[in-house]
Amino acid sequence: MDRPFGLLAELTYRCPLACPxxxxxxDLAGYRDELTTAEWLRVLEEARELGVLQCHLSGxxxxxxxDLVELVRRATELGLYTNLVTSAxxxxxxxxxxxxxxxxxxxxxxxxxxxxxxxxxxxxxxSYARKIEAARVVKELDWPLTVNVVLHRQNIDGLADIVGxxxxxxxxxxxxxNTQYYGWAWRNRAALLPTRDQLERAEKxxxxxxxxxxxxxxxxxxxxxxxxxxxxxxxxxxxxxxxTVAPNGDALPCPAAQTLPLPxxxxxxxxxxxxxxxxxxxxxxxxxxxxxxxxxxxDRREVDFGGCRxxxxxxxxxxxxxxxxxxxxxxxxxxxxxxxxxxxxxxxDTLVPxxxxxxxx
Amino acid sequence: xxxxxxxxxxxxxxxxxxxxxxxxxxLTFDRARDRHVLLRPECVVxxxxxxxxxxxxxxxxxxxxxxxxxxxxRYDRVxxxxxxxxxxxxxxxRCVRIDPEPAPDRDTEAVDG
Numbered sequence: 001m002d003r004p005f006g007l008l009a010e011l012t013y014r015c016p017l018a019c020p021x022x023x024x025x026x027d028l029a030g031y032r033d034e035l036t037t038a039e040w041l042r043v044l045e046e047a048r049e050l051g052v053l054q055c056h057l058s059g060x061x062x063x064x065x066x067d068l069v070e071l072v073r074r075a076t077e078l079g080l081y082t083n084l085v086t087s088a089x090x091x092x093x094x095x096x097x098x099x100x101x102x103x104x105x106x107x108x109x110x111x112x113x114x115x116x117x118x119x120x121x122x123x124x125x126x127s128y129a130r131k132i133e134a135a136r137v138v139k140e141l142d143w144p145l146t147v148n149v150v151l152h153r154q155n156i157d158g159l160a161d162i163v164g165x166x167x168x169x170x171x172x173x174x175x176x177x178n179t180q181y182y183g184w185a186w187r188n189r190a191a192l193l194p195t196r197d198q199l200e201r202a203e204k205x206x207x208x209x210x211x212x213x214x215x216x217x218x219x220x221x222x223x224x225x226x227x228x229x230x231x232x233x234x235x236x237x238x239x240x241x242x243x244t245v246a247p248n249g250d251a252l253p254c255p256a257a258q259t260l261p262l263p264x265x266x267x268x269x270x271x272x273x274x275x276x277x278x279x280x281x282x283x284x285x286x287x288x289x290x291x292x293x294x295x296x297x298x299d300r301r302e303v304d305f306g307g308c309r310x311x312x313x314x315x316x317x318x319x320x321x322x323x324x325x326x327x328x329x330x331x332x333x334x335x336x337x338x339x340x341x342x343x344x345x346x347x348x349d350t351l352v353p354x355x356x357x358x359x360x361x
Numbered sequence: 362x363x364x365x366x367x368x369x370x371x372x373x374x375x376x377x378x379x380x381x382x383x384x385x386x387x388l389t390f391d392r393a394r395d396r397h398v399l400l401r402p403e404c405v406v407x408x409x410x411x412x413x414x415x416x417x418x419x420x421x422x423x424x425x426x427x428x429x430x431x432x433x434x435r436y437d438r439v440x441x442x443x444x445x446x447x448x449x450x451x452x453x454x455r456c457v458r459i460d461p462e463p464a465p466d467r468d469t470e471a472v473d474g
Binding site for chain 2: 003005006048049050051053054079081083105106108144146172173218220
């Protein structure tokens with residue numbers, strides 16, 4: 001069995017933002033009883049024992065955890081490469097310096113759009129100015145910085161300006177990832193899925209930017225998988241390279257896997273090592289034996305692993321089917337129809353914001 | 362392996378170039394896998410012993426030719442082209458940078474940084 005390389009530590013689902021494309025679970029009630037500091041420290045130790053080398057501290061907003069510095073310090077002592085995935089709201093200079101001293105390796109800051117007003121509107125709260133300020137602090141402290149922008153129908157036309165902003169902030173990487181339709185984003189899909197014309201323009205911008213910025217800034221672009229021919233190799237395979245621990249201690253092979261009708265696995269009940277190795281949840285779709293046709297006999301079965309189980313479940317009601325994004329899937333018509341609607345029909349302008357703050361205390 | 366492409370790639374790492382780890386890339390030993398690994402924000406490169414030995418010599422002062430010379434003290438057969446190919450793969454993955462000759466004055470830089 002493979003050992004995992006990465007742990008996505010979702011420290012809390014509390015968040016000051018209300019992004020309409022949030023991929024966290026729809027119902028957050030079950031996640032308020034968060035792991036304690038001692039429990040997270042144990043998770044980090046067990047993750048390292050299991051072979052994890054990279055720890056992505058995420059959420060929600062991980063800065064809302066008062067023990068963040070302590071967790072980073074321990075992760076660093078264990079030899080983990082630590083990455084903070086943050087909205088940057090709450091990343092004051094003092095907090096940044098504490099995290100730097102604790103050994104935090106890398107910071108990823110989300111920005112919602114290049115235009116301050118649009119960014120604040122999508123985030124659901126005035127936050128743009130603080131993000132820019134925090135990004136400057138990150139570079140002043142000589143940290144590597146990734147600027148992450150989730151792309152969708154309402155901001156993708158500003159892509160060239162987004163790249164320009166990342167450049168001005170001296171980002172080392174800019175991650176331009178189209179929305180994935182899980183959690184809250186699923187509810188807003190009609191208002192988020194871009195048109196083919198928008199994507200063609202975006203790709204042109206990305207090609208030019210990659211060429212111009214080669215050697216200075218990595219430009220990473222992720223197409224919406226609905227427009228792909230083959231599905232994404234979700235998590236590098238189920239229970240193969242990555243794992244997620246949710247705020248309540250649920251261990252998951254994919255961050256969206258809490259939606260699947262599978263037995264739970266919790267770090268409150270078992271060690272991470274045991275969960276990874278033996279739990280029915282992690283074994284369910286490991287390898288290729290579970291695969292139906294057309295995956296079973298496909299040359300790409302070890303390339304994309306049948307795509308995303310959570311997307312298969314969301315679109316077909318059966319997590320064991322081929323991801324309908326694949327043009328070979330018998331359910332591909334579902335995706336074709338969503339793409340057709342995005343290109344040919346009137347789409348709603350209104351995004352339903354995620355009511356995070358109401359449920360945050 | 363000896364396709365024109367790999368020749369072009371290898372050419373990006375001249376024997377006179379001085380390789381070093383890219384900023385913010387960490388070379389470390391992973392006890393769980395019993396292997397050396399390179400860590401970057403979005404990627405892990407698991408190294409074999411030769412790879413780890415090569416990278417251990419990439420200090421921004423030694424040239425590729427110098428590294429090959431050092432490796433020949435440890436290994437029977439070391440082909441310069443293999444070392445160049447290995448390094449150019451890591452240049453593509455942004456794990457290694459190649460400083461051209463002449464070597465920058467690293468002592469001064471070390472005082473600053």
